[in-house]
Amino acid sequence: MIHIDSVSKHFTARTGGSLFKRAVKQTVHAVQGVSVHAASGRITGLLGPNGAGKTTTLRMLAGLFKPDGGSIMVDGIAVDQAPLKALARMGILGDAHGLYPRLSARENIIYFGRLQGMEADAASARAEELSRLLDMGSILDRRAEGFSQGERMKTALARALVHDPANIVLDEPTNGLDVLATRSLREALRHLRSPAGGSKCIVFSTHIMQEVEQLCEHVVVVAQGRSVAQGTVPELLEQAGESKFEDAFVKLAFPHLSNPGAV
């Protein structure tokens, strides 16, 4: 169970400047009030356009930096109070998910499993289990050097799930995946959500509407650093008064663009 309660975060960025003109510092409000309540046994979609603050929110969830305001709880553990405890309860596939090219997929997975406190044997057994789930048996003992985008993504996902976490956080996991890989990923996530797969709490960020429509029971629409709407897909359609999800999303995310009467 993940509770993100109206978190905010600002960064200072620099303008270009030139040789004679100093770069000016600007404050960028990346996130200013995002709330996500993700229950167990449910896939929660974080839907928003590029730059809406999804990745920043998830990075705060991962404890990479502290939010300026708001609170983040994972299974009742405050991330900024006990980050290590919270991390042990999460499997995170972040924005960056580089592998170690000279290690095999299995070794990559075992390394993270051991850092999660598992024994090497248990981690290896778990790697095989995950390779069946993610259909990556053929690459399990190959070095990560020559992996395709999809193979890399699968390995990174297996690495994030090695300790069988109760909460799974995925940041745009389908980026760069082809149809088949996306489909098998979707299947895997459905399995993990089901009671047979452990009724995981899955948080999934994306900017692709079809994915949300097909996969998520609960959707949080994020735009300009705020969570602007949430609910199931039918609820959101009703809220926006639209019949197509895409129209509903645009209306909810960019209210100033979709004035009534315009096509």
Added chain:
Amino acid sequence: MSKVLLKSFWIVFTKEVADALRDRRTLLRLLVPVVLMGPLLLLALSSLISSLEDRAERRVILVVGMEHAPSLRNFLERQTYTLKPAPADYEARLRATTLLEPVLVIGKDFEAVLRTGERPTVEVVSDSANQRAGAGVSTMLRLLQGFNRERATLSLALRGVSTELLQSVDVQERDLASTQARAARITGIIPMFIIMAVLYGALTAALDSTAGERERGSLEPLLMNPVQHFALVLGKWGAVALLGLAVALLATLSFVPAQWLLKSDSLQAMFQFGWYEVVAFLLVLLPLAAGLGAVLMALAIRSKTFKEAQAGSALVVTLVGLAPMVTLLNPGGDAPWYLWVPGLAQNTLMMLVLKGEALTMARVLPGVLVGVLLTVVCLFYVARSMRIAVAR
């Protein structure tokens, strides 16, 4: 708490070592110069020395116009030297470094001038750019002075004057250097190569585990594991220091067989490089590998790419690598502050080992203190920077 830290350290450490050892191509490229260069240079030096020794044994002097100076010839032959006519184009050949001996040139009127009691001129021709010919000059000058002294002694004796008047001071040379100390003049290049080996061994591992990890995008997932950041840094640093030491060990070991190939017998007799030296070198290098590994990691963690990190570390690599040059430029003048400078301190200590002098606590302690201090400061800095690096 500390048990958890130790366990995490071990996991990261073993992974980093295995990862670095898998990078065979880089390792090989690194080992070839490190393991071969030192011994090759040593062999080249030894063959130079043995050729000088050969010349000393052959006792041959190249002369132009020997027929004009029978008395000098008589003297030289009494000193058991063989006289050979110099080639006609000796000047050109000396300049071109194809002739490696100085040439004695005697004027036509040598004997006549000598007999009238005046001073005939002889020339010792060499080229100071031709080092091997230059090395023979002093021997020849000493021989000619011997001739001078003999003539003077004889003519004074004829007039009934004591020859001791000529030498009012009795000068005797006394060389305090032990045989090992004398050899250290030649083997002084060895520590420099071994310090380079530490640098090269630690460099790739240090950059790969910091900037490389950022470039691959694997640092962020790594930090999302429930492990203290300091444990991660400690494990990485342990691997870096170990690799630096391992390459240094290989470089050190390469000198053991190299000494069997030494051509010069006297050098071979003087150059003692056994297990004691190997172990002492490693102990001396331990603080250097630790401190240097930490410094390189601290420099690299702020770089986003491997390339950027390489550019950033160039200064440290050059400074530490060339630190031993200070002793070469200022031979014999070991100052106390040498022992406080990383690289220079280890060079000084290794030279002491080669000279067969004892390593006292007072000599070793400064280097250890500096190494420990650098390690602690840099590792805390890396742990802090790692968090900042992913927070951008």
